[in-house]
Amino acid sequence: MEDDRGDFEPQGREQARLIQSSAFVEQSRSDSASSSRLSVHQSLGGGSVADLLLWRNRTGAAILLFSSTGFWFLFERAGYNLLSFVSNVLLLLVAILFLWAKSATVLNRPLPPVPNMEIPEEFAIKAADDLRVWINHVLSIASDITIARNPIRLLQVSFVLWAISYVGTLINSLTLVYIGILLSLSVPIVYEKYQDHIDEKLNSTSTLIRSISRKIPLPIDKEKKYQIWRNPPQHIKTPQTPPKAISSLCCRRYIHLYLHSRRFPPPPMATPLSLSSVFSSRLSTTTHSVFPIRRRELNRRRIILVTSSAGGGKPTILVAEKLGQAGIDLLRKFANVDCSYDLSLEELCTKISLCDALIVRSGTKVGRDVFESSRGRLKVVGRAGVGIDNVDLAAATEYGKWTRNKYVGVSLVGKTLAVLGFGKVGSEVARRARGLGMHVITHDPYAPADRARAIGVELVSFEVAISTADFISLHLPLTAATSKMLNDETFARMKKGVRIVNVARGGVIDEEALLRALDSGVVAQAALDVFTVEPPVQDNKLVLHESVTATPHLGASTMEAQEGVAIEIAEAVVGALQGELAATAVNAPMVPPQVLKELKPYVVLAEKLGRLAVQLVTGGSGVDAVKVTYASSRSPDDLDTRLLRAMVIKGLIEPISSVFINLVNSDYIAKQRGVKISEERMVLDGSPENPIEYITVRIANVESRFASALSASGEIKVEGRVKQGVPSLTKVGLFEVDVSLEGSVILCRQVDQPGMIGRVGGILGDENVNVSFMSVGRIAPGKQAVMAIGVDEQPSKETLKKIGDISAIEEFVFLKL
């Protein structure tokens, strides 16, 4: 499903936007970070030209390469000149058409069609617009060079022109163009590959040049320009007349920057030097020229500034009357552009509350009602034309008042914050609030008091939490118990002027009751990231409320959080597919990561014991009753054995079926197969350092392939422990053994006598089977003993037979782990 929250913009008042800004600040920071390291593709404009130059449009690039090579070869090497080539092509065309027409008449076929070229009007307008923007751009550069009396620019241009003219004397112009095309098709792609390296070198060179140039004193008026460019005044409502000493060029930048300082990244000067930033700064000069940059253009396009507050994110611009496509394209580079023409006043008033800027011509009346309806969001009204009689300037100025006193906040220091729900988010909020000097209390019936104490937070009852708090922050799940937890009755018990933050789930608050509490002043302000219905309906009263700051479910929407969950879920899914234990599975025993880490070797032990036990059952005996005993010095409440039980079941069932057992399905599969699993806890004395001392698996009502595995009561019995982190088999039936549960195991019962280990080891060694472990457990010296041999590889049938043929061996079994 698509995430459409981007379409929901909080219907902001100034304050709402400012409070939201923490998320947006992060965004813009990361934007500016990434803008300092533009991709080559972006820096080349990101469009079809960039595709061509970087060979992403391979066909186009190949056509350009071949056709330019062809042209160059034809006119430069083969000695053709353009005039004769064009004439010859036309001659050929005329001859073909003539012959075609003649033969058509003779054969009584239709004459060749006369082509009729059609250019769509929109295309022509767009082309003309584009051309106009480019020509204006060139004119603006020309004015920079000539009229603006910028001697450095003049020198640069003169030098470049001289260099070109000098190169022209050395090389034919066509060859020069051809070399230019070849360079354009090769340099960007090389730069894309080695961008970091080249940028690094460029940076160090530019730093060096700058440090040298800093030592050269600038004339006084230039220093002024420089300052203004860098440190524009922050809160000016209308572009002021710049000081006389500042040239018209500077005036242009002044206004330009003033507009940009609100929303757009700082000028390219502030970013580290890279070829891509150089490219992009060139492009942005072009795109920004839509704003009233030139002094003479100030007459043609009017900007009315409504407010002077800064905001974050991509602005939304409503274009209410038809505007040239080039202008729209330029706007789209910075903003979401809504072109809605012929709006009724009512429609305009509805739309305007979602827009940061409005562009009109003379056909739209922008009166007081429009400004009123914008609820403070509208920042700029642009009038594409001269007359501004359709805009209520008085209202614009009034609504643009910098109404700071309306948004006076309250200090957090010393205030009481009640965190409802002390889980992952709640505990972090509490920790941070402590750092801000707040007194933090929390209510969570399931949270351990020591965890709260550890961060200086007091665990209190719900009643105490809501009645003493100056701020209440909600961080609990929406359940039957928490649904509408804050309601008329609970609001009535709160301190007057309490502030509520809800980033949990909308349903935790009775929204109607909150509205009443806001209106009555019981709740001074609310910050809501979540709503009962998301996205909220257009006229949601809470969203529109003066005292509500609304955000569109952005609690987890930081780059870092998104990357974090993406990696976490990817790892969990891959792990689950690989059969690993999932700490976050919702339909399986939830085992916190630290518990999982501690239990890990016991989990392996449990599975291996299950595997061993089931392989000791004689074929044909159905397994129906399995008893698992956990011996531990820990209190029964401190040991969750669901995970271990699941692993015993996995060990019991997987070797004898094709079913894949996991935490989710283990109990179900066991039940389905008629295997009854019973668990027993044996509480030992001693230190509870290890979660478990040993695990015993018993299978009742079966016969065994290895009679020595039967206990006194006739059940197959295997027992194991974790020794230095390694799961080991420590008992089989009545015999004590000691073999690590890795690879495979051969169990032999023999008459206890000298030389047995050597004989069995010799047979295995002859067949190159590596023995990893051997242990002998006996009842009494000279009587029977069980030898457990750990082997890395599976011995052949012959080898096993040779072992069985040893006269002292009474029975043996090979078990795969």
Ligand SMILES: NC(=O)c1ccc[n+]([C@@H]2O[C@H](COP(=O)([O-])OP(=O)(O)OC[C@H]3O[C@@H](n4cnc5c(N)ncnc54)[C@H](O)[C@@H]3O)[C@@H](O)[C@H]2O)c1
């Ligand atoms: N707005 C967002 O984008 C966003 C982001 C993350 C989480 N959330 C939401 O925030 C909430 C908390 O998330 P979390 O990750 O901290 O969850 P969590 O499971 O770690 O914590 C929830 C806590 O609420 C406690 N709790 C349960 N019932 C309670 C009750 N009746 N009274 C008091 N406490 C109770 C639980 O014991 C637990 O400690 C969830 O609803 C989650 O969906 C929203």
Ligand SMILES: O=C(O)[C@H](O)COP(=O)(O)O
């Ligand atoms: O429950 C959550 O994780 C939060 O509400 C965030 O949801 P999101 O991933 O849709 O932003």
